[in-house]
Amino acid sequence: xxxxxxxxxxxxxxxxxxxxxxxxxxxxxxxxxxxxxxxxxxxxxxxxxxxxxxxxxxxxxxxxxxxxxxxxxxxxxxxxxxxxxxxxxxxxxxxxxxxxxxxxxxxxxxxxxxxxxxxxxxxxxxxxxxxxxxxxxxxxxxxxxxxxxxxxxx
Amino acid sequence: xxxxxxxxxxxxxxxxxxxxxxxxxxxxxxxxxxxxxxxxxxxxxxxxxxxxxxxxxxxxxxxxxxxxxxxxxxxxxxxxxxxxxxxxxxxxxxxxxxxxxxxxxxxxxxxxxxxxxxxxxxxxxxxxxxxxxxxxxxxxxxxxxxxxxxxxxx
Numbered sequence: 135x136x137x138x139x140x141x142x143x144x145x146x147x148x149x150x151x152x153x154x155x156x157x158x159x160x161x162x163x164x165x166x167x168x169x170x171x172x173x174x175x176x177x178x179x180x181x182x183x184x185x186x187x188x189x190x191x192x193x194x195x196x197x198x199x200x201x202x203x204x205x206x207x208x209x210x211x212x213x214x215x216x217x218x219x220x221x222x223x224x225x226x227x228x229x230x231x232x233x234x235x236x237x238x239x240x241x242x243x244x245x246x247x248x249x250x251x252x253x254x255x256x257x258x259x260x261x262x263x264x265x266x267x268x269x270x271x272x273x274x275x276x277x278x279x280x281x282x283x284x285x286x287x288x
Numbered sequence: 289x290x291x292x293x294x295x296x297x298x299x300x301x302x303x304x305x306x307x308x309x310x311x312x313x314x315x316x317x318x319x320x321x322x323x324x325x326x327x328x329x330x331x332x333x334x335x336x337x338x339x340x341x342x343x344x345x346x347x348x349x350x351x352x353x354x355x356x357x358x359x360x361x362x363x364x365x366x367x368x369x370x371x372x373x374x375x376x377x378x379x380x381x382x383x384x385x386x387x388x389x390x391x392x393x394x395x396x397x398x399x400x401x402x403x404x405x406x407x408x409x410x411x412x413x414x415x416x417x418x419x420x421x422x423x424x425x426x427x428x429x430x431x432x433x434x435x436x437x438x439x440x441x442x
């Protein structure tokens with residue numbers, strides 16, 4: 135009988151872990167989509183407000199890694215109101231949870247509306263966001279954006 | 289007197305944490321350099337043997353994220369013996385440690401030897417490697433390679 139209770143306990147603990155992982159996954163995906171929505175509307179504060187002081191950051195436009203929130207504000211603050219994405223699709227987001235760290239990775243496709251009402255693919259990206267939980271808040275400690283299969287100049 | 293001991297205890301704990309962080313940082317940087325050295329000599333097993341089963345992976349040649357060790361073996365196993373990097377420089381590696389997770393990020397510059405004995409820059413990369421410690425082993429759970437400031441086709 136004891137074994138059955140232990141088995142039930144293990145299944146319950148397993149389900150609880152899975153529920154916690156799913157919940158943390160949904161939280162960081164929601165935070166990321168919120169930041170993407172604001173970014174597409176020209177509001178860079180969505181991302182900037184998610185960054186921890188220790189943020190480390192890569193994108194294809196930088197000569198090297200950017201370190202720290204102050205440097206990120208200096209780099210992206212001036213773009214406030216100057217960015218517009220018509221529509222995006224977040225593809226296949228995956229969250230790898232370990233203690234207070236959640237690693238979110240996904241592909242994203244941006245679309246640009248055409249004068250005739252159709253859409254074309256404006257850009258495709260590979261995205262990594264590493265979040266750290268402090269108390270009940272998730273903050274980004276590392277971010278890496280890159281082009282998916284860029285067509286390079288010969 | 290008690291306060292002094294508490295203060296000394298806190299300083300000691302702080303130093304111990306810093307020593308642990310430095311040690312973990314040195315470990316994952318050494319693992320990464322070992323894998324890079326083998327890669328540059330055509331041995332893809334250096335990286336493949338570091339990957340956890342759950343590895344998620346981006347590089348600029350893939351149409352989307354690769355998930356899992358079997359898929360990575362399928363993608364990079366065939367390159368065994370077919371890669372050569374004359375020399376590389378790992379620039380400004382940084383490790384962000386949190387529990388059993390270490391996030392390593394760095395820039396890297398590859399060099400190609402020229403017939404006249406000089407060198408030219410062959411490629412510049414942004415690199416993210418997320419390691420998880422299980423027991424005394426670090427394994428890569430996420431990896432993201434991208435070009436630094438790629439020159440795109442018009």
